Amino acid sequence: MREDGDMNLDGMSMDHDIEQLVALAMGLSDASDRSAAEAHLAGCPTCRQELQELREIDAAIRRVPPEAFLEGPPADADLVLQRVLREVRAPPRLRSGAAAASSVWISGADARTGAELVAAVAEAGHGVRLTAVVVGVPAGERCTLVVIDRTGTRYTAVRWIAPECGAGGVQGSAPVRIDDVVAVAVLAADGSGIIS
Numbered sequence: 001m002r003e004d005g006d007m008n009l010d011g012m013s014m015d016h017d018i019e020q021l022v023a024l025a026m027g028l029s030d031a032s033d034r035s036a037a038e039a040h041l042a043g044c045p046t047c048r049q050e051l052q053e054l055r056e057i058d059a060a061i062r063r064v065p066p067e068a069f070l071e072g073p074p075a076d077a078d079l080v081l082q083r084v085l086r087e088v089r090a091p092p093r094l095r096s097g098a099a100a101a102s103s104v105w106i107s108g109a110d111a112r113t114g115a116e117l118v119a120a121v122a123e124a125g126h127g128v129r130l131t132a133v134v135v136g137v138p139a140g141e142r143c144t145l146v147v148i149d150r151t152g153t154r155y156t157a158v159r160w161i162a163p164e165c166g167a168g169g170v171q172g173s174a175p176v177r178i179d180d181v182v183a184v185a186v187l188a189a190d191g192s193g194i195i196s
Contacts, residue, residue, distance in 0.1 A: 021047060022133065022169035025054035053131045054169055057118050060105060061133065106184045110195045113137075117195045119184055121147075127175040130157050134186055134195070135167035142189035147174040150182055157184075 023029045024037045041048050103122035109115070119132035128147065137143060141162040146154045158172025186195040 018050070018169045018171055019163060021051050021054055022167075025051055025058050025169075050131065050171065053120050054133070057120060057131065057133050057169075060107070061118050102178060104178065104181070108184075108195055110193065113194050115186065115195045117184065117186060119145075121178060121181060121184070123178045124173055127173055128157075128178050128181060129171070129173045130184070131169070131171045132184070133167070133169050134162075137162040137166050137186070137194055139164045139166055141194070143194060144187045144189075145170055145172055146185050146187060147176055147181055148183040148185060149176045149180040154185075 020029070020033060020037050024034060029037060041051065103120060105118070106121055107116075107118045109117070113136065115134065115136035117132060117134050119130050121128050121130050123129075130145065130147070132145060134143070134145075139162055142159070143162055144159045145157045147157050148154050153176075155174035155176050156172075157174045158170050160168070160170050162168065185193055188194050
């Protein structure tokens with residue numbers, strides 16, 4: 001998240017504290033932070049919308065079955081469990097969400113890095129708007145969330161530095177039609193894939 005007051009492609013100010021909204025959505029805020037956030041939310045429709053989207057993402061993450069976090073299937077696992085684990089661990093891809101027809105959910109994990117991503121991608125003007133939660137990124141890592149279209153072209157949606165806890169919410173936008181989005185990836189500063 002940029003902190004210089006610039007605007008992203010859909011005109012939303014980047015001054016709003018997305019990390020506080022993530023903490024509020026996940027129920028991690030202490031009483032004073034919660035009170036301050038609620039006071040801000042009373043007068044900020046943009047942040048209220050963000051909070052709603054983050055709560056939907058949090059709910060989606062909480063629905064992930066515990067089996068998705070296993071290192072591998074048990075030696076005596078049946079074929080059904082193995083098939084489920086393969087599907088859950090498949091590379092990030094578009095998955096239908098419960099939101100409007102003009103939005104999709106993207107989720108994925110990278111076994112190599114241990115990082116995970118859940119993102120809501122919605123139509124916004126002449127492109128897409130993303131709200132994502134990324135976990136498992138080393139603290140201080142400079143990250144870029146990119147949208148990849150059908151031609152393989154990569155569009156930078158947002159850049160940020162991973163917080164100390166290694167998890168955070170980010171938002172951004174990219175000038176690509178939602179129907180052309182085939183993947184979302186998180187890249188390190190050197191261009192290597194954190195979630196690819």
